[in-house]
Amino acid sequence: MIHDISFGQYYPASSVLHKLDARFKIIMTLVLVVGVFFCNSVCSIALAALFCITMMLLSKIPIPTFLKNLKPLIPIIILTFILNIIYVPGEHVIWSVWKFQLTTEALQTAVFIAFRIVLLVIITSFLTYTTTPTALTSAIEDLLKWLKLFKVDVHSIAMMMSIALRFIPTLIDEINKIINAQKARGADFDSGNVIHKLKALVPVLIPLFISSFRRAYELANAMECRCYNGGEGRTKLKTMQSGLKDYIALGVCLAVVSGFILLNMIKIAGVY
Amino acid sequence: MEILEINNVSYVYSKGTPFEHLALDNINLKIKQGETLAIIGHTGSGKSTLIQHLNGLFKAQSGTVVFQGKDIWADKKNIKNIRFKIGLCFQYPEYQLFEESVYKDIAFGPKNMGLEEDEIRQRVQRAMQYMELPERYIDRSPFDLSGGQKRKVALAGILAMEPDILVLDEPTAGLDPAAKNHLFDLIQKYKEQSGTTVVFVSHSMEDVAKLAERIVVMNDSKVVMEGKPAEVFEHAETLLKMGLSVPEITKVFMKLKKKGYSLPSVYTVEDALQSLQPLIGGMCHDS
Numbered sequence: 001m002i003h004d005i006s007f008g009q010y011y012p013a014s015s016v017l018h019k020l021d022a023r024f025k026i027i028m029t030l031v032l033v034v035g036v037f038f039c040n041s042v043c044s045i046a047l048a049a050l051f052c053i054t055m056m057l058l059s060k061i062p063i064p065t066f067l068k069n070l071k072p073l074i075p076i077i078i079l080t081f082i083l084n085i086i087y088v089p090g091e092h093v094i095w096s097v098w099k100f101q102l103t104t105e106a107l108q109t110a111v112f113i114a115f116r117i118v119l120l121v122i123i124t125s126f127l128t129y130t131t132t133p134t135a136l137t138s139a140i141e142d143l144l145k146w147l148k149l150f151k152v153d154v155h156s157i158a159m160m161m162s163i164a165l166r167f168i169p170t171l172i173d174e175i176n177k178i179i180n181a182q183k184a185r186g187a188d189f190d191s192g193n194v195i196h197k198l199k200a201l202v203p204v205l206i207p208l209f210i211s212s213f214r215r216a217y218e219l220a221n222a223m224e225c226r227c228y229n230g231g232e233g234r235t236k237l238k239t240m241q242s243g244l245k246d247y248i249a250l251g252v253c254l255a256v257v258s259g260f261i262l263l264n265m266i267k268i269a270g271v272y
Numbered sequence: 273m274e275i276l277e278i279n280n281v282s283y284v285y286s287k288g289t290p291f292e293h294l295a296l297d298n299i300n301l302k303i304k305q306g307e308t309l310a311i312i313g314h315t316g317s318g319k320s321t322l323i324q325h326l327n328g329l330f331k332a333q334s335g336t337v338v339f340q341g342k343d344i345w346a347d348k349k350n351i352k353n354i355r356f357k358i359g360l361c362f363q364y365p366e367y368q369l370f371e372e373s374v375y376k377d378i379a380f381g382p383k384n385m386g387l388e389e390d391e392i393r394q395r396v397q398r399a400m401q402y403m404e405l406p407e408r409y410i411d412r413s414p415f416d417l418s419g420g421q422k423r424k425v426a427l428a429g430i431l432a433m434e435p436d437i438l439v440l441d442e443p444t445a446g447l448d449p450a451a452k453n454h455l456f457d458l459i460q461k462y463k464e465q466s467g468t469t470v471v472f473v474s475h476s477m478e479d480v481a482k483l484a485e486r487i488v489v490m491n492d493s494k495v496v497m498e499g500k501p502a503e504v505f506e507h508a509e510t511l512l513k514m515g516l517s518v519p520e521i522t523k524v525f526m527k528l529k530k531k532g533y534s535l536p537s538v539y540t541v542e543d544a545l546q547s548l549q550p551l552i553g554g555m556c557h558d559s
């Protein structure tokens with residue numbers, strides 16, 4: 001159960017994608033995510049799929065790792081598929097039973113949207129799989145620097161984010177440990193109705209809150225002991241550097257997205 | 273008679289990811305009825321992983337755990353009952369306290385067993401006596417107690433299930449020497465009075481020497497040594513190589529022996545005192 005959370009987890013490998021500047025990767029992800037919404041034809045979706053497969057191979061991360069992220073989304077994909085088939089209006093009826101009519105338009109929309117969800121998940125997981133959480137937060141901090149003009153404390157927000165990210169694995173470990181400790185005393189988390197299950201969480205949540213507060217105090221003390229006083233005058237050990245490869249990668253992404261838009265105009269056999 | 277047998281148990285964490293880690297490598301171990309067994313090994317050698325297999329918190333990826341002649345996983349639904357019979361106390365158990373009163377927290381296990389209210393009350397009282405917790409604590413919040421007392425409350429919560437085997441993961445970790453000795457005395461006393469089989473994890477050789485009848489040494493996910501304390505401490509050099517040590521007093525005696533004194537091998541201060549008594553006459557009355 002909790003062991004299986006892999007979304008947002010860095011996957012160590014040494015690939016071109018791992019080496020790109022995190023700031024560029026965030027921008028590229030945004031560009032591609034927007035781009036996927038423009039994919040409205042068989043050809044542009046095929047291009048997007050091809051692009052994703054190439055990226056997967058480039059990332060040197062085993063493909064099943066990506067597919068694992070999709071598993072929890074299968075119910076959502078199926079649900080949207082069914083809803084689209086039922087509710088999207090259309091004219092070309094392929095098949096009808098009682099009041100229900102299956103139209104080409106509805107089928108097409110349903111299939112496209114299912115594909116788009118899959119593509120979105122895969123594209124965002126490129127970012128999280130190939131970028132360490134620390135690099136990710138520094139990149140966000142850097143990209144949001146301009147917000148300082150509006151008196152937004154970007155540094156503190158980034159620091160909170162990196163602390164939160166840093167503690168996710170720790171807390172997962174902690175939860176597992178507490179669950180096991182209470183199971184050793186006969187706690188039952190699996191049987192019973194919803195209310196019973198919620199009640200069974202109390203012996204886990206209380207110790208978890210207590211230890212989280214303890215950790216927070218300890219961390220705050222440790223930071224103060226090292227004279228942490230916010231972002232002012234603070235420099236980074238590793239400064240982010242962008243190079244030619246980052247610009248090339250961004251260029252490729254923009255080209256691919258333009259490809260999506262252009263390919264939308266090509267019709268195959270009457271279908272978009 | 274063996275009460276618990278671990279046969280060819282292996283366990284890999286995060287199987288099939290780059291974080292894969294072999295934590296148990298084909299472990300074989302027999303725990304005898306009524307004995308006190310210590311599992312020692314440096315941090316990361318797999319001790320905690322091993323003991324979580326004993327009561328079915330982890331399921332061995334290969335191999336079996338056999339309790340009283342029956343595979344604990346033979347009947348999946350019965351695993352909860354196994355956990356009452358093999359009471360496992362985690363490291364730093366005080367971090368698992370959650371109830372509003374000491375009584376309720378100790379009663380959590382017995383309540384899950386489905387016992388009558390009377391029986392639960394008796395068990396809680398007995399467990400508190402074993403841990404020498406004063407009666408007046410019964411309605412206090414466990415969070416108002418000191419660290420050492422919290423630990424005792426948590427331990428009492430396991431004792432109240434009256435398990436056949438008591439398994440303790442580093443029961444004295446983080447306690448000061450006096451509290452440590454006191455807790456070990458309590459465990460020893462509990463063991464003598466109840467006849468429970470006790471398995472405990474530790475890396476303090478002094479503790480192990482004092483309490484254990486048999487020692488299992490783990491290194492790099494494997495069991496590398498097994499035997500009576502005297503037998504295990506004979507291999508001081510091997511132990512030192514594995515980042516473990518032998519009791520200080522054993523080291524002193526080994527050095528003396530190297531210098532040509534004829535002395536027995538000892539591993540507790542009491543034994544040392546006794547073996548020296550004839551040499552110095554009546555001078556060591558008390559330590």
Ligand SMILES: Nc1ncnc2c1ncn2[C@@H]1O[C@H](COP(=O)(O)OP(=O)(O)O)[C@@H](O)[C@H]1O
Binds near residue numbers: 316321322
């Ligand atoms: N939940 C986990 N996921 C991955 N690896 C783990 C996990 N828990 C423990 N390990 C690893 O397994 C090894 C054995 O751990 P553990 O049984 O806790 O050792 P010990 O109790 O002897 O210190 C360690 O190297 C540890 O890093």
Ligand SMILES: [Mg+2]
Binds near residue numbers: 319320321363
């Ligand atoms: Mg441990």
